[in-house]
Amino acid sequence: MPLYIAKRVLMLVPILFVVVSLTFFLMRIAPGNPFSKDRKMPASVEKALLAKYNLDGTLWQQYTAYISDVARGDLRLSLRYKNRSVNEIIAQTLPVSLVLGALAFVMALAAGIVIGSLAAVRQNSPADAGLMFLALMAVSIPNYVTAPVLILFLAVSWHLFPIAGWGSWDQMILPAFCLSLPFAASVARLMRTSMLETLNQDFVRTARAKGLGEMRVVFKHALKVAILPVVTYCGPMAANILTGSLVVEEIFKIPGMGPFFVNSILNKDYFLAGGVTIIYCTLLVLLNLVVDVLYTFLDRRIRIG
């Protein structure tokens, strides 16, 4: 197992190398440089600016210089936010995005698992049909629709929550809820299907025959097996929560990485976009590793090494 984990962590190096290179060259397809949008500046000034940000020389020279900087952990200066380094921007905004993402992640899992299991226990009842209808609805409504609508009603009209901002608990509830809703619904749908299959298995019949209560059978015995598809879904879900947080942070004016990233792409802030992409990919690759390891603990039939 330690060998397996070490191997997977080492895989991060080639993956990040490809990711950095891809981002670097993709950003350079666009003509012009980040400064050519501003007022016409004297050629000497532009040259000095390009030199300051290591944007002079051929594309290949710039690329190799950038790669070696990144390898040393220096993500360089942002091209748009004057005199702020990418490392600094990420250090300030990453914790905010992490808290929001983790909150949404936990909420989606908790709500999805409970709702899905209950729907499975009451299969074909009106409650099951209603819950699954709601779940399919929630899957179909993106969070950039729920967020403005909930802001309009809960915050603007009824003053139940603050409209935007970040810091206190009541400011976190609404964005985390909007972000988690579609994923809670997906988890619930997965959970229901898998729980239905599990409840038909022999060990569940044995548990029932022992005289255990239904809730104990479902949440103590069946859940351990039925949760496996949900665990596999955790990886893709994390990636989707991450992209979802780009818009949720934008709408709720949360000072996370999302708005910085979107602006960096629109403004050709090469190094900020590159840096944030590196962070995103590292986070997700590591999270997927955690999920895979967790899976082997839950499903003893699988051995990795």
Next chain:
Amino acid sequence: MKPRSENPTCRAWLRLRRNPAAMAGLCFGAIMVLAVLLGPPVLEWIHGDTYDKTSAAQYLPPSLRHPFGTDIHGRDLLTRVLYGGRISLAVGLVGATVSMTIGVLYGMIAGYFGGKIDEMMMRLVDILYSLPRIVFVMILIASLTGYIKVVLQQWGMLDFLGLASILLLFVGLGIVEWLTMARIVRGQVLALREKQFVLAAQSLGAGPLRIIFRHLLPNLTGIVVTYMTLTVPVVILEESFLSFLGLGIQAPLSSWGSLISDGAAVINPVRVYWWLVLFPGAVMALSLMSLNFLGDGLRDAFDPKNRRS
């Protein structure tokens, strides 16, 4: 259709017809397509509204004349929602077709050849699964839009920028969503290639290409149609996500995503223009829901596990 045929597609159709949610989805989808195609010309004929016709009637709430109200430039929102629906649905369909083509080819090659090739190809899919693919599409689209703009400027054809950005979305979104399709097709092909008819074809001297396209592909129809139905809403969601962030459809063209984005941008505590968010959002959500219902129904209908019913 009478229950005379024993062919699997026919049986699946019979099962689908007994699923009210899926049939409702199918009907609503058909109505939506008709509305999107016929709505704009009809509205133009009645009121003279087009998607980019501005007027002084700014921010009118819904009324008989403007059932969905009007936006900041006094444009009729219903017209814009229907017009945007054309773009959103087209992007969804074409994007799903692109991803289906890639996914089916990839999955069939991996599944048919198996062994080392399969392992490598599927490892790549695993890695791509764990990365935020849409992030790369965002960068790709932003850069290529800048590039195309310069090229079109040189040719003096800047009017085609809108069209070019739609084409870009077709491809950009098509190349992100093929992973699920590839996995599913591979799984199916792995099972299918052990079947006797493949052995028969091989012993008759058929090459891999012929077996893949003539013998395996027809057996994948059900599953491919099902997952394509489920991919369309995903691609529409992604298009609207990009348009929401200002990377997709550019004004004055509209898509559901860009309309929602416009509506969300004017949210403020003083004046509430609820219709600008609610109507585009509701139309989009209903369309996606109907597609998801249909997809779920198709999956159940083609599922060999409930053959008996």
